[in-house]
Amino acid sequence: MTRMDVKPGEIIDGFLVEEQVHVGGMAIIFRARHPDIEDKVLFKVPKIVDSDDATAIVGFEMEMMILPRLSGIHVPKVYSVGDYARRPYIAMEFIDGETLYPKLAESPLPPDEVVNIATRVATALVDLHRQKVIHHDIKPSNIVMRKTGEAALIDFGLSRHLEMPDLLEAEFALPMGTAPYISPEQVRQNRSDPRSDIFSLGVVLYHLATGERPFGLPQSRQALKTRMWRDPVPPRKIRPDIAPWLQEIILRCLEPNPAKRYQTAARLAFSLQHPESVKLTERAHRLKRDSLLVALRRWLKARALPPVEPQPYASTTSDAIIVVCVDLSEGFEYLAEALRIETQRVLSTQGDVRLACINVMKLSAVFMQDAFDSSGRNIHVQRLVELKDWARPLGIDPDKVSFHVLEAMDIAESLLEFARNSHADQILICARGRSNLRRYLGSVSAEVVARAHCTVTVVRAVAPSGTAAA
Structure with missing residues (x-):
């Protein structure tokens, strides 16, 4: 347990x-x-x-x-x-140092101190991005300044590794991040762009430099979207002693279009260390926000943006992606075993394979469901453990398998959406025995076969005597 x-x-x-x-x-x-x-x-x-x-x-x-x-x-x-x-x-x-969070109470900080902090955090982002990780939660409480001088980043619960499956993107259809610091890409559920971290760092720098948050404290998804078209008050309007080159850097970090930001944390760090190299644009001299007409044009443009397509992880090999839909219901252990045998056969014949093992917990549209069972165990966690136990006999490399417990009212739709977002090459799914109810309402496996974008293998097995096969 x-x-x-x-x-x-x-x-x-x-x-x-x-x-x-x-x-x-x-x-x-x-x-x-x-x-x-x-x-x-x-x-x-x-x-x-x-x-x-x-x-x-x-x-x-x-x-x-x-x-x-x-x-x-x-x-x-x-x-x-x-x-x-x-x-x-x-x-x-245990990192010997303090987070930047107490600095918020001290802000606005002297511009030289803001630049010093920004340089060290940008340098940390350079190192992180070179390791193919996007943090996605850059904020003062997640930045620790070591006593030796370096900035260290903590709390990677919302992060994405570009060479690993993104469990958060696969399992949740909501923006992930901390509201004041979240980037426009994250609002649109794009978790594959390292420039998101540059935007979040820009929010931190704006707050430290001015004592105010550039986009306030949004309380709804609609409020989060305003950063896609409404620019913040220019820092020099709040603090005239901020140098034009520093305002240029901060506002460039906060551009809603990532193509207009610094394209790498390394370039940002260089500009902070060499202010004489910063090319001053109209951003540097801005003392008021853009007009409502300009904001309206941005709003219309943002509304016309197409939905973000989930990005597959950049595997270093040409692994096929196989989604295995495991039924862990009591009384159907024989089906789970048959599915494992078929999965083992596929693994032995296809060479390099990335396996995504998933199980869907069906939600009720009427009743509120408890998160814990009668023994006080978290049901979601127990299902995750059972899924890993099911896969253990396969002996697959841990770096080649991921586990996903989904929660949905429509099991087939949830499986299909997961497979599409994961760019699956094949789906393995087991089918329960026939019954009058299934004949009239249809089965999950039949719907997956009918609607899947890729190859589907349906595994069937005869129930042992004395076993229900409803």
């Missing part, structure tokens, strides 16, 4: 858990010690408390996947990672 709670005094995989130091929206952090590690350790666990747990579960799994793959002074070192099958956690370096 998976245990989600952690208490001071426990020993988990050799780590002695000590006092709690932080409670966030999706995770809880403790101090910890390990006999083989001299440095201070932070012990991070997911915060699973209510029906909104799915985002926290998937976000924490993304962080467990991404953070151990990162290296360098600009991210925390990872010592150990747990698993949802037993105890999910991340044991990582």
Whole structure:
């Protein structure tokens, strides 16, 4: 049974858990010690408390996947990672330093200090982007200034690794980010553009330089969209002592069109270090917002933008992507076993394959469903554990498989949307036995076969005697 709670005094995989130091929206952090590690350790666990747990579960799994793959002074070192099958956690370096969050209360800061901070954070983004990761939650509380001078980025629960499947994009159809700092691309659910981090850094710099947030504190998705057409008050209107070149940099970072921003964090860092090289445009001398007519034109243009197409991860190989739809319902274990045998056959014949194992938890349109079972276990987490247990006998490389528990009222539509967004080459799905109800209402497998954009293999099996096959 998976245990989600952690208490001071426990020993988990050799780590002695000590006092709690932080409670966030999706995770809880403790101090910890390990006999083989001299440095201070932070012990991070997911915060699973209510029906909104799915985002926290998937976000924490993304962080467990991404953070151990990162290296360098600009991210925390990872010592150990747990698993949802037993105890999910991340044991990582305690960074000796402070976040930028207290600086907000001190803002506006002297321009020289703003430039110094901006240079160090941009340098951290250079390192992160070179490792093919987009942070997607750049904000003062996620930026730690080491006592040695470097900026370190923390909290990778919303991040995307461009060479790994994006579980958040695949499983949720909502913008992900922190409202004041979220980029226009994130509002449109585009999670594949590193320039999103440059926009978010621009929001941080604007706040530190002026003492005000450029887009306020939006409370709705519609309010988030206004940054796509309404420009902020120019910083020099609020603080005349801000140099034109610094306003040029900040407003360029905040361009709603990513093509008009700095194209790389490296170029931004260079401009901050060499202000004489900054080409001044009308942005540098702007003292008022654009007219309502200009904003209206931007609004009309933004409304005409086509929907964002999900971007496949940039695999270093030409892996085929196979989506395996696993039925974990009680009484249908024989179907799950038949599906595993077929999956093993496909793996043995197709060479390099990327496997996405998914299970859909059917939601009711009428009744509110509990997030926990009668034993107090989180149902979403238990389903994720069962899915991983199902796949374990396949012996597939962990870097070649991902696991997704979806929640939907329409199972077939959810499976089809996932396969389309994942650019799947093949779908494997099992079919339950025939019944009068299925004859009149249709089956999930039949609908997937009829509507899928790719090859579908339907696996059937005869139920053992004494087993229901409804």
